[in-house]
Amino acid sequence: MQCGSDRVNERIFEIVGSVKNYKWGKRGNNSLVRQLTVNSLFLDSTSDDHYAELWFGTHPSGPSQVIPFSKKEHPELNSLAAHLYKDADAAIGNTNHVKLANSIHLPFLFKVLSIRTALSIQTHPDAKLAKKLHQQYPEIYKDSKHKPELVIALTNTLVMCGFRPLNEIAEFLRQTPELTMVIDKNIVNEFLYVCDTSPASSHTKPLKRLFSALLCADKYTLSCAHRKLLERMPSFQPNDSALKKVLQALLEDFFEDAGLLCAFLFNVIELSPGEALFLKPNTIHAYISGDCIECMAASDNVIRAGLTQKYKDIDMVINTVNYKAERPKILRGENLQDSFLFSPFERIYAPPVSEFQVGLLRLDQESHIYVLPALPAISIVLVYRGSGILTRFPGHSPGYSYPLKTGRSYIIYKDTSVEIHVKEEIVLYRACPSMLSSLPA
Structure with a gap:
């Protein structure tokens, strides 16, 4: 594995998320958000504050930052949106991203929530209503986009x-x-x-x-x-x-x-x-x-x-609001090992929307090497638990190694296969634009 600061052709980058200290969040060590930030660089996790949310993506209200390869040479973190703008052809793939002046914005926002008290009773508008609300009340409804969302339990x-x-x-x-x-x-x-x-x-x-x-x-x-x-x-x-x-x-x-x-x-x-x-x-x-x-x-x-x-x-x-009165469907992810896009160890949560899907990988064989197939779009990977090493799949050049520890997160460019060398059982989540938006809800 190669090391050093000359990584012009690299396709994997470590990022840090944006912590939100909303009052409904759990406090201090009781918060999973705080626990996940302990191993993340540049995040202050020493206080007994509320740690409610951890955001990954390019949303202007909480953009992720890219960690430079050499902190001595590049002490400042780089905005993920600006980083992707400079490397758009290699990074993004055929997704419905938004290109603005000097930045690119991903179509999805990936979060961890640690909830102490209830969040508001709410709805999110569909595309038609979102456009209308933004036109009429732009100070309240900040954009014209719909907001479907997926929630996956980490604890009860x-x-x-x-x-x-x-x-x-x-x-x-x-x-x-x-x-x-x-x-x-x-x-x-x-x-x-x-x-x-x-x-x-x-x-x-x-x-x-x-x-x-x-x-x-x-x-x-x-x-x-x-x-x-x-x-x-x-x-x-x-x-x-x-x-x-x-x-x-x-x-x-x-x-x-x-x-x-x-x-x-x-x-x-x-x-x-x-x-x-x-x-x-x-x-x-x-x-x-x-x-x-x-x-x-x-x-x-x-x-x-x-x-x-x-x-x-x-x-x-x-x-x-939708007044349809029925039990919601509980999703448990699907194993799509017959697809060349996904690992046989990955469960896919793929709602019928184009903006996002989430994969859950449990890699429990210590000292084993797992391969994650390349996706035709950029993805964000969060290590929920465990430790190991992430490398580009052999055949790519150059190749570098990255530590996988609880709370660390990475962006992986499109068309990039990776290997995971497991030291201690690893559980990770991978978010990306939907590859399977035609699946039923």
Whole structure:
């Protein structure tokens, strides 16, 4: 393996992510984000601050930086967007990236989240709505892009996602007096009647009225309902244990927020490590607790409705959310070893979008060498656990070695095969533009 600073032809570069210290993040050593930054150069991980998110990509709000090969010769980090602009032909491939003056922006944003308290109840607009919102309210909706996203659990992760099946909502309305305290009796009765007598296609308007009444309930009534719910929590035994966990968390942190009772309307899911959800645009959701990978189209567009002190556009959520009431599909990744693009040790999470996909690789044979086939697009690799050495696959020249340690991350240019020499079991995630966007959701 060659070393040195003359790496003009190199196609692998170490990068550092951007840490976000949002107050909902876990603190200090309790945060997986902090744990992952311990082995990353140039990141200050010594404080007991909140470590909420770690971003990888070229998004202007948190761009990654490229570590120079020789820190003595090049003490300043280089923006990944500017780095790719200088080497676009070799690096990018045929992706839907955005080329601006002196920079190139990738179509996806790759994150790690470490969640202490709930994130807001929110939706992300589809492409048509995003364009409209950006034109009308550019100070709130910063770009004109849609924002589908994928969440993959690293630890047990509580998520609210989409509306429950209607029969479950109806049962909660019958058995949960706190709900009927804050929602007009006529709206409740209309919903129950339609659920009992009409086909599913007739349920959208009654569900919309129910949801609207809950989000618009006054704070005093909500506080009374939440107080009664808090009093009976010790004896509250729902069939779904995840629901009780969510209610306990929200009663502690969001006592006067209408989003608390939304847990009775939304699917509540506890993802186990490796399980994932694809959140289509206009899908209502909120992350409650846990640690996870998140990959999304590179957009800032969020429409909030609850569980936040930030600006809430409740009317927009009510009028644009997808009211389809069903259980979401749990994804566990697919092994596509018959494809020349992927390693047989890789599980692929490939939603039906062009901007991104994520691969999960578990390499558990110590002293073994694994080969990652070349992709026709740039990729970002994050080492979640383990140690080893990353090199370009033999036959490429020149070849250099890179340390793989927990928290280290790299960009790998298009058409570049790599070898991984395992010292200690390695788990890594690889994000790139979609190679399989035709797969079903």
